[in-house]
Amino acid sequence: MADHRDDFIIAIRYALLKKGAKQKFSLFFLILLSISIIGLDKFSYPFMIKIRATLNDFVYHVSVVSSQPAILSKHIVNKTKSHFLVMSENKFLKKEMEYLKQQKFNNAYLSSENEIFKRALDMSDNRGFEQNFSITAKVILDQKSPFLKSILINKGTNSGVGKGMTVFSENYLMGIIIETNFLTSRVLLLTDLNSKIPVIIEGKGTSALLEGTGKKKDLYLNYLPDNYEIEAGKIIFTSGKDGYLVEGIAVAKTYLVKEEVKIELLGDPDQALIVNVTNGQIQ
Amino acid sequence: MNYLSIIKKKILFSLPVVFLYFFSFYHFQIPEVGKINVFAFNFQMILIYFYVLKFPENLGYGNIFLAGIISDTVLGISLGTTSLSYLVLSLFTSYIRNATLRSVMTAEWFTFIPALFFSNLVFLLIINNFSNVSFYYIELLQNTFFTFLFFPLFYYVFTYYQKLISKD
Numbered sequence: 001m002a003d004h005r006d007d008f009i010i011a012i013r014y015a016l017l018k019k020g021a022k023q024k025f026s027l028f029f030l031i032l033l034s035i036s037i038i039g040l041d042k043f044s045y046p047f048m049i050k051i052r053a054t055l056n057d058f059v060y061h062v063s064v065v066s067s068q069p070a071i072l073s074k075h076i077v078n079k080t081k082s083h084f085l086v087m088s089e090n091k092f093l094k095k096e097m098e099y100l101k102q103q104k105f106n107n108a109y110l111s112s113e114n115e116i117f118k119r120a121l122d123m124s125d126n127r128g129f130e131q132n133f134s135i136t137a138k139v140i141l142d143q144k145s146p147f148l149k150s151i152l153i154n155k156g157t158n159s160g161v162g163k164g165m166t167v168f169s170e171n172y173l174m175g176i177i178i179e180t181n182f183l184t185s186r187v188l189l190l191t192d193l194n195s196k197i198p199v200i201i202e203g204k205g206t207s208a209l210l211e212g213t214g215k216k217k218d219l220y221l222n223y224l225p226d227n228y229e230i231e232a233g234k235i236i237f238t239s240g241k242d243g244y245l246v247e248g249i250a251v252a253k254t255y256l257v258k259e260e261v262k263i264e265l266l267g268d269p270d271q272a273l274i275v276n277v278t279n280g281q282i283q
Numbered sequence: 284m285n286y287l288s289i290i291k292k293k294i295l296f297s298l299p300v301v302f303l304y305f306f307s308f309y310h311f312q313i314p315e316v317g318k319i320n321v322f323a324f325n326f327q328m329i330l331i332y333f334y335v336l337k338f339p340e341n342l343g344y345g346n347i348f349l350a351g352i353i354s355d356t357v358l359g360i361s362l363g364t365t366s367l368s369y370l371v372l373s374l375f376t377s378y379i380r381n382a383t384l385r386s387v388m389t390a391e392w393f394t395f396i397p398a399l400f401f402s403n404l405v406f407l408l409i410i411n412n413f414s415n416v417s418f419y420y421i422e423l424l425q426n427t428f429f430t431f432l433f434f435p436l437f438y439y440v441f442t443y444y445q446k447l448i449s450k451d
Contacts (some may be wrong), residue, residue: 011381012374027377030348031370037352037363042413052362059308059356066308141357148359148416179359186359193417214419 053181060152060184064140133279135159137167139272140184149192149214150175153275156183161277166245168276172267173197173238173251177277185277189269190251191216198241199251202234210236210251210263216270219252219263232256236263295448299334299441300346303327307353323422324429327354328402329437331369332395335376337386338445347373360416364409372402388438395434399427 040048137153155161157180165177167187175195179186188195195212199221206228208221221230234254240247252265306326327350334342351366358365375398383390403423410418 007382011378024343025345025348027344027370027374030344031367031374034348034351034363034367034370038361038367038409038413041362052356055352055356055362059353063308063357066305070309150359193419194415214422 056179056181057156057183060141060181067141133160133165133277135161135277137161137185137275137277139275142270142272148194149189149212149269150178151187151189151269151272153185153187153277154183155277156181156185158182161185162279165277165279168278169267169269169272169274172265173245173249174267174269174272174275187275190265191219191269196222197245197251198239199236200239200247201230201236201254203231207239207241216268217262217264219265221263230254230261230263232261235266292448296341298444299330299338299342303330303342303346303350304353306330307350308357310354310357323426324433325426326437327369328372328399328430329434330441331372332376332398332434333438333441335373336380336391337442339377339380344370344373361409361414364406364414367409368402368406371405372398375401388435392431392434392438395431399431403427 041052135155137155137159139151140154141152153161153167161177161180163177163180167174167177173190175187175189175192177185178188190197190210190212191214192212193214197210198207199210200207201221206225208224211220211222213220221236224230232254233256235250236252236254238245238247238249238251250266252263254261254263256262331342331347335347347369348366351364351369352362354365355362379391379394379398407418407423410416
């Protein structure tokens with residue numbers, strides 16, 4: 001029994017301390033180093049923040065380069081698929097264009113008529129969406145992990161991007177800036193488990209908290225009233241109760257799948273290439 | 284000619300390290316087919332386990348540590364988390380290497396279970412105690428399961444590759 005324990009201790013000591021033929025560091029030293037780095041990172045010392053920001057900028061840029069072959073192959077597959085779709089789509093669009101041309105004249109008339117009525121009732125379209133910061137950024141990396149659903153954009157503190165700013169893609173709210181470096185920033189997507197925004201549901205105006213689940217077609221509404229049943233086909237808007245998101249930004253919609261009401265985002269974070277970073281609102 | 288063959292040999296020998304760094308910089312993800320994504324597995328863990336177990340001279344602990352730091356930066360989690368997880372895997376693997384007398388694939392495959400368990404346990408503990416990020420436990424479980432499942436496939440690929448380069 002004692003011999004067996006001695007053997008175990010010898011094997012562990014050998015594994016921890018013996019460097020081996022071409023090993024420059026022992027496992028023991030590297031494990032201690034890792035633990036120290038975790039500790040330093042946890043307590044966010046000022047020098048550690050600078051090191052982390054520099055490391056982030058460097059690693060993100062190398063990561064962008066290393067992901068190029070995969071992006072290229074994805075691009076080729078998508079291009080091939082779209083090529084076969086173009087012909088049939090073209091025929092359909094031609095027909096639709098003819099129809100829309102006719103509709104355009106009707107719309108112009110209705111729009112001007114609407115303006116006249118609004119002016120008569122003193123209900124202008126000015127929603128008061130104030131915005132004193134807005135910048136366009138490119139998505140450089142969208143590597144999803146089991147731990148964070150986030151993307152990286154090519155604008156950082158040097159462009160004025162700050163933590164907590166909101167990110168829009170094609171006029172749909174997509175996420176919030178959670179990490180800023182000098183040249184890059186990380187956006188926490190609405191689909192992430194850590195994302196929680198106050199919303200109201202179209203219709204009765206019920207308030208709730210929209211939480212990410214990791215899936216863009218299956219978000220979760222928390223803090224709904226007791227016995228409240230969500231209806232399908234409703235739009236979910238920001239309520240503005242958090243203080244920095246303007247109310248009335250359409251975020252998600254409810255839909256029916258196999259007699260179950262689910263919530264999906266209006267925008268698709270996976271398709272975002274160019275995003276708009278603002279300080280809370282969109283024009 | 285002699286120099287060329289030396290360079291070629293050096294490149295071939297350092298390919299596992301190159302792969303380790305490449306997959307730390309680039310976390311590939313194949314779109315889900317159905318509800319379970321069978322292709323979501325941790326290639327780095329298979330690579331580390333195999334090379335520390337069979338060819339420790341080809342994969343240094345320093346490289347494993349650095350690959351973990353890069354992985355943490357790319358994923359946006361606390362620095363050192365993946366490093367420590369990989370090093371625990373290396374420690375366990377190193378212990379198995381010292382404790383085993385005869386190398387059998389099935390035995391090595393099954394000892395991969397406790398190695399993965401301890402490595403992921405360390406990861407889980409650090410994420411839960413030293414980080415504020417929420418966690419997709421099911422995805423980690425799936426990822427671990429498929430990492431274990433794919434091990435024999437890569438075992439034969441890596442063994443064949445090592446045989447091929449040692450012939451040269």
